[in-house]
Amino acid sequence: MTQERFRLVISTVLIVGVAASATLIGAGFLLALAIGWQGSVLSASPATAIATTDFSNLPSRLAALEPLAITQLGLVVLLATPVARVAASVVGFALEGDRLYAAVTLAVLVVLLTSIFILR
Amino acid sequence: MTPEADLGIFAISVAAGLIGALAGVGGGILVIPALTIGFGVDIHLAVGASIVSVIATSSGAASAYVRDRMTDMRVGMFLELATTTGAVCGAMLAAVVAPAFLYVLLGVILLVSAGAQVARLGEETPPTDPPSSLAVRLRLQSSYPDRKLGREVSYSARRIPLGFGLMWIAGVVSGLLGIGSGVLKVLAMDVAMRLPIKVSSATSNFMIGVTAAASAGIYLARGDVDPQIVAPVALGVLAGALIGARLLPRISSRSVRLVFLPVLVAVGLETIGRGLGFGL
Secondary structure (H helix, E strand, O other): OOHHHHHHHHHHHHHHHHHHHHHHHHHHHHHHHHHOOOOOOOOOOOOOOOOOOOOOOHHHHHHOOOHHHHHHHHHHHHHHHHHHHHHHHHHHHHHHOOHHHHHHHHHHHHHHHHHHHOOO | OOHHHHHHHHHHHHHHHHHHHHHOOOOHHHHHHHHHHHHOOOHHHHHHHHHHHHHHHHHHHHHHHHHOOOOOHHHHHHHHHHHHHHHHHHHHHHOOOOHHHHHHHHHHHHHHHHHHHHHOOOOOOOOOOOOOHHHHHOOOEEEEEEOOOOEEEEEEOOOHHHHHHHHHHHHHHHHHHOOOOHHHHHHHHHHHOOOOHHHHHHHHHHHHHHHHHHHHHHHHHHOOOOHHHHHHHHHHHHHHHHHHHHHHHHOOHHHHHHHHHHHHHHHHHHHHHHHOOOOO
16 A cells, blocks of 8 residues: 555545534534424434433433434544544554554554543 | 634634644644633633644645655654553543643743754754764654755654654643643654654644643543634635645745744643733
C-alpha cells in the first residue's frame, strides 16, 4: 500500500464515521425538538421514562424510533470512529511493510479497547 | 434545555470547533466554561459533553488534514502510546478530585499555552537542523505542503523523550478534565519537539479523538454524557471544525496564534476565578 493510498483510506474512515454520527445525532435531535426526549415515533403513549444519560437497551429503544435512542446511537458511532481509525492504521502500516509502526499502533489499539471495555 | 439555550450552545460550539480545528485543541477547552458559566450546566455533564465534542472535532478536522498531508501520522501514532495510557490514569483520578481544583487546573493550562503562543509569534517555520539518530530510527521526519508559503516544508522531531513524557501528562489532563488537552499536545510538539506549528496543530487534532475515546467509555458508563446537552454541542463543533480544517493550510502561523491569544487568556482567567469561588 502506498503512502497516498494509506492516507486516503484513513481519511475515508474518518469522513464516513463523522457523517454517519452527525446524521444520527442531527435526526435524533430534530425529532426530540418535535416530540420530546422521552417520546417515540411508533408508540402514541410516551415511552417508559428513563434518564437521558442511560444508554442501556439501545436496540429495543431504537426499534421504537425513540429520538433519545437515535441520538445515543449517533454518539456511540462517534465514539467508535477513532477506534476504527486506529484499527485501520494497524492494517495500513502492516500492508506498507512498516513493522515498527504496525506494532506501535497495535499497542495503542489494545490500550484503547482495554480502557473502553474493561475499565468501567 | 429551551430552544433558545439549544441555539446558544450550538452557536458557541461552532466557534469552539472553528478555533479548535485551527489551534489543534478539541474545542472542549472553550465548551466547558461556556456550558458551566454561560448555561449553568453541571461540571460533570459539561465535561461529558466536551469529551464527545472533542472526538467530533478531531475526526472531522483530521479527515481533511490527513488527506492534505498536514497530519504526521507516524508522530501521531507514536505519541498516542503516551496519551492513551495517560488518559486512562486521568479518568480514574477524576472521581476523587474536587471540581474547584479542576477549574483552577484548566485555567492554568490555558494561561501556560497563551505564554507559549506569545514566545513563538514571529516564527513561521522552526529552524532546520540535521535529524537526530532517534528521529531517523523512529522515522519521525517528514515534510508538509504549506499553501501560505507556497512550498514544501521539511522537518524532523527533536527531544523525542521529553515530547513523549509531556504527551503522557497531556493524556492525564485529558482524562481528568474531559478536554482533549490539545493545548498541551501542541505545546509538546511545537515547543519541545520543534515541529512546525501547522503540523503540530493538525497532528494534535488527529490525536485528541483517540485520547478522548480512551476515557469516553468511562464517562458514558458513569452517566456524564447527556444527549440533551451533547447533541447541539457535537453538531455545532463539527460544523466549525470542517470550516477550520479548510483554513489552516492557507493562513500564516502568526495569524493562528494572534486569533487565539486573547481567547485563551480571557477564558483562562475566568476559569481560575470560578475555581477560586468568585462568581462571574
